[in-house]
Amino acid sequence: xxxxxxxxxxxxxNLVQELRGSIRVFCRLRPAKNGQALPDAADSIGARAExxxxxxxxxxxxxxxxxxTFDRVFSQQAGxxxxxxEVEPLLPGIxxxxxxxxxxxxxxxxxxxYTLAGNRSTGEPGIQDLAIGDLLRLAESREEGGGAKYEVRxxxxxxxxxxxxxxxxxxxxxxxxxxxxxxxxxxxENLDRGVEAPESSAGGAxxxxxxxxxxxxxxxxxLRSWLVRGPEDVDHALRMIGANRHVSxxxxxxxxSRSHCVMSLSVMQxxxxxxxxxxxxxxxxxxxxxxxxxxxSERTKISQAEGMQMKxxxxxxxxxxxxxxxxxxxxxxxxGVHIPYRNSKLTYLLQDALGGPGCKTFLFxxxxxxxxDSNESYSTLTFASRVASSVxxxxxxxxxxxxxxxxxxxxxxxxIGPSRDA
Ligand code: ADP
Ligand code: MG
Numbered sequence: 001x002x003x004x005x006x007x008x009x010x011x012x013x014n015l016v017q018e019l020r021g022s023i024r025v026f027c028r029l030r031p032a033k034n035g036q037a038l039p040d041a042a043d044s045i046g047a048r049a050e051x052x053x054x055x056x057x058x059x060x061x062x063x064x065x066x067x068x069t070f071d072r073v074f075s076q077q078a079g080x081x082x083x084x085x086e087v088e089p090l091l092p093g094i095x096x097x098x099x100x101x102x103x104x105x106x107x108x109x110x111x112x113x114y115t116l117a118g119n120r121s122t123g124e125p126g127i128q129d130l131a132i133g134d135l136l137r138l139a140e141s142r143e144e145g146g147g148a149k150y151e152v153r154x155x156x157x158x159x160x161x162x163x164x165x166x167x168x169x170x171x172x173x174x175x176x177x178x179x180x181x182x183x184x185x186x187x188x189e190n191l192d193r194g195v196e197a198p199e200s201s202a203g204g205a206x207x208x209x210x211x212x213x214x215x216x217x218x219x220x221x222x223l224r225s226w227l228v229r230g231p232e233d234v235d236h237a238l239r240m241i242g243a244n245r246h247v248s249x250x251x252x253x254x255x256x257s258r259s260h261c262v263m264s265l266s267v268m269q270x271x272x273x274x275x276x277x278x279x280x281x282x283x284x285x286x287x288x289x290x291x292x293x294x295x296x297s298e299r300t301k302i303s304q305a306e307g308m309q310m311k312x313x314x315x316x317x318x319x320x321x322x323x324x325x326x327x328x329x330x331x332x333x334x335x336g337v338h339i340p341y342r343n344s345k346l347t348y349l350l351q352d353a354l355g356g357p358g359c360k361t362f363l364f365x366x367x368x369x370x371x372x373d374s375n376e377s378y379s380t381l382t383f384a385s386r387v388a389s390s391v392x393x394x395x396x397x398x399x400x401x402x403x404x405x406x407x408x409x410x411x412x413x414x415x416i417g418p419s420r421d422a
Contacts, residue, residue: 023331046372054070055381088134096287100287104293106294156241159259168241182223241263262346297316
């Protein structure tokens with residue numbers, strides 16, 4: 001009886017998630033640099049939370065006021081747990097095979113890394129830490145209840161100037177060499193299994209397996225995939241990722257804000273009782289949580305940049321606008337439009353997690369409340385609210401032909417899984 005009730009609760013949660021749509025856009029204002037919230041009436045305020053869904057921004061010329069609407073707005077006072085409230089309901093779906101992508105977008109210093117990874121020195125967790133901890137606990141409790149076995153793996157990579165570098169690699173003392181740059185490939189076979197992780201001495205948890213790629217039909221040959229047996233393995237991996245981003249940062253001035261960081265946790269359901277490595281049939285559910293800390297969105301004045309700086313600025317501008325194009329196209333009310341995944345490494349890599357049935361995308365637009373940042377805040381808010389409004393229009397779209405039939409919540413339901421056959 002208890003199990004039936006739990007099933008019903010889960011079905012209801014799925015329905016609520018489905019009704020909320022597959023792309024959700026949030027805005028978070030960070031406190032002032034000293035960690036204190038700026039009073040809304042202060043002269044130095046540029047952007048403020050007007051309500052739980054609206055942000056008001058004053059900016060030059062003429063201190064004009066602009067309003068922006070989102071699925072939810074987190075004020076300067078909002079805590080990490082408030083944001084996590086939105087993410088938590090997705091976790092059971094990940095165990096059942098949905099692909100979730102969480103992006104943090106905004107200018108450097110607006111709080112992207114804080115929102116996702118928290119503050120390691122004060123021990124304050126980010127969305128990523130909270131979600132991974134809960135996912136592991138959820139998987140464990142289901143395993144204890146019998147019926148399911150899960151294999152959890154973690155990969156992390158950085159996309160810098162359109163090249164991919166493994167972040168779970170011992171980079172000390174310097175950044176990765178050219179020979180360590182990786183490529184994205186599309187496997188002809190959707191069932192092509194295995195991240196081709198070379199045997200490595202870096203952590204006993206690294207190794208090859210028949211675990212599906214965290215990127216669905218997209219693969220990154222050579223990318224290390226960590227077997228996660230418990231929270232210590234995650235901790236070890238996250239510390240390594242942090243250190244590697246830092247290594248790159250000293251090598252090339254603030255590189256961590258000039259690159260995208262993609263951390264992916266994949267959960268494969270295995271047949272209960274089968275051998276340790278037996279995947280669940282060919283359609284074995286593999287749910288994934290991608291956490292994407294995007295490069296700073298501030299526009300470097302290309303005319304003033306030279307050499308490497310110019311290349312960086314071009315790469316960032318192009319890849320962020322490709323992401324925007326993909327998100328706009330996914331929300332297009334006419335549906336069936338071409339989705340330009342191929343225009344950047346980031347969207348090419350993540351295409352199976354963006355916009356398909358059984359995919360959820362969350363975008364956190366990170367904004368500084370300070371008046372000095374108003375121009376950058378304006379461009380972040382414009383970008384994000386455009387995604388939000390294209391999604392609003394897209395909600396009226398009838399299901400595509402070939403979309404899963406049945407109950408109205410079928411499309412995107414965790415029970416459908418990430419299959420893209422339709
Ligand atoms: P980004 O990754 O966008 O460049 P960070 O996450 O590094 O920005 O944030 C810049 C600084 O502001 C960091 O010191 C961070 O700890 C702090 N910070 C950002 N958001 C918050 C917040 N909501 N509460 C407290 N401190 C924050
Ligand atoms: Mg950062």
